[in-house]
Amino acid sequence: MGIWFNHHAINNCANPLIAACSRLHFGTRSFCNKLSHGVALKDRGPIRFDRNLTDIFALHELLQHCAKRRFLLIGEGCHGLAIHLGLATDTITCNILINLYTKCGRNDCARHVFDAMPFRSIVSWNTMIAGYTCNGDDLQALKLFSKMHQEGTLMSEFTLSSTLSACAAKHASIECKQLHTVAIKLALDSNSFVGTAVLDVYAKCNMINDACLVFEKIPEKTAVTWSTLFAGLVQNGLHEDALCLFQRSQRQGIQLTEFTLSAILSACASLALMIEGIQLHAIIIKYGFHGNFFVASSLVDVYARCGQIDEAYLTFADMKHKNVVLWNSMIASFTRHGNYREAMILFEKMQQAGISPNEVTYLSMMSMCSHAGLVEEARCYFSLLISDQTVEPSVLHYSCMVDVLGRSGKIDEAWELIQQMPFEPISSIWGSLLGSCRKYRNVGLARLAAEQLFILEPDNGRNHALLSDVYASSGNWENAVLARKYLSDSGARKDMGSSWI
Secondary structure, eight states: OOSOOOHHHHHHHHHHHHHTTTTHHHHHHHHHHHHHTTOOEETTEEOOOOGGGSOHHHHHHHHHHHHHHTOHHHHHHHHHHHHHTTOTTOHHHHHHHHHHHHHTTOHHHHHHHHHTOSSOOHHHHHHHHHHHHHTTOHHHHHHHHHHHHHTTOOOOHHHHHHHHHHHHHHTOHHHHHHHHHHHHHTTOTTSHHHHHHHHHHHHHTTOHHHHHHHHHHOSSOOHHHHHHHHHHHHHTTOHHHHHHHHHHHHHTTOOOOHHHHHHHHHHHHHHTOHHHHHHHHHHHHHTTOTTOHHHHHHHHHHHHHTTOHHHHHHHHHHOSSOOHHHHHHHHHHHHHTTOHHHHHHHHHHHHHTTOOOOHHHHHHHHHHHHHHTOHHHHHHHHHHHHHOTTOOOOHHHHHHHHHHHHHTTOHHHHHHHHHHOSSOOOHHHHHHHHHHHHHHTOHHHHHHHHHHHHHHOTTBHHHHHHHHHHHHHTTOHHHHHHHHHHHHHHOOBOOOOOOOO
């Protein structure tokens, strides 16, 4: 960024740029008009601005508008102007710049500004930590918090809540306990922001009892606090507890949010509670949440899991505007009910509507092909996935393709795909290959797959039993007996089958 500005160059370039910046138009034009009075040309060359003639508050306001609208280019120009005006070390200006760069996803530029500050306020630390957390750089957020703590800077509830959010993303339970201790020491544990963040980390780290204890100790619970615990209970499989908590929240008059309803609908879907799902549907219509994408997606899932695929489709069709989450929910519902043709038609309609499929869409389609034995269709979807520049294939997509090939008897082709994939094979891939080898009596590949599974899952006795079955199906009884003997001698357990009913 240059620190010199030519008056004529600014006037020539600013107008079309300002016109494209919507609400920034009038603010930017006003600011540029003020700047024009502070520019003097000497021998047709630019000279420095007189800081006294410049409205610094207007510069700050413009930077804040740039951050709100994510206008990085204009913001960088304003940063250059701030340097020219001698504001490069001004704490307030630097804080606004850090906010601008983090909002635009440029943590590197924000950190450069942060590191160059001679004096950092609590706002500086909070903005930088929150920027790392919001942009997914959770490790850097934790490191910066540690540095802040080492320097003895006094922290606030916003510091702790942002850092705890980074812990939640990393499932860092130990760090969460340490931060919880710091919050108690600073008497911030009863703060709704901090308490909700601690609750969220504990729930995501499968420490749901600790999460419930934190919830009960928060004196003023917000709708976000309730929603966080609802989601935590559902994530930990405590669906009935989530429903009981929802009833308690309604008795206390807690305001409903789309996040609350989505979490409770997920609980109803997991328990296949048709009556409760219908009651929630009525509540959704009553309070005007029927147009929300996430609520509608959860409602589609409830009806589909309760066997009401027609009701699920009616809910889907009633939505005037549909996002990729809603399309995925309906496609998965058709797949779950064995309506494979309808799922494929919906996949085509989704693209015709201008909605690009994401990794979840491809995973649903390939999983459908696996269960339906549609090999050529699976190859088609897999090719689309590989050629799609907007979606990154994952190991789960390869696992589905291996399963499709294995189930259809194309075991050698499945083996070649495993060798070509850019990921380390996970246990589900080797398990799928071993199961296919048992069906088609391929002893050589079965032994290779079993050896990998013994490394990845040493305590899973099912793999030894599967290998024994492969030997038995091929008439190799001696090795079958040895595999069973190793199963009993190793102490590995084969879980017994159980019925959900």
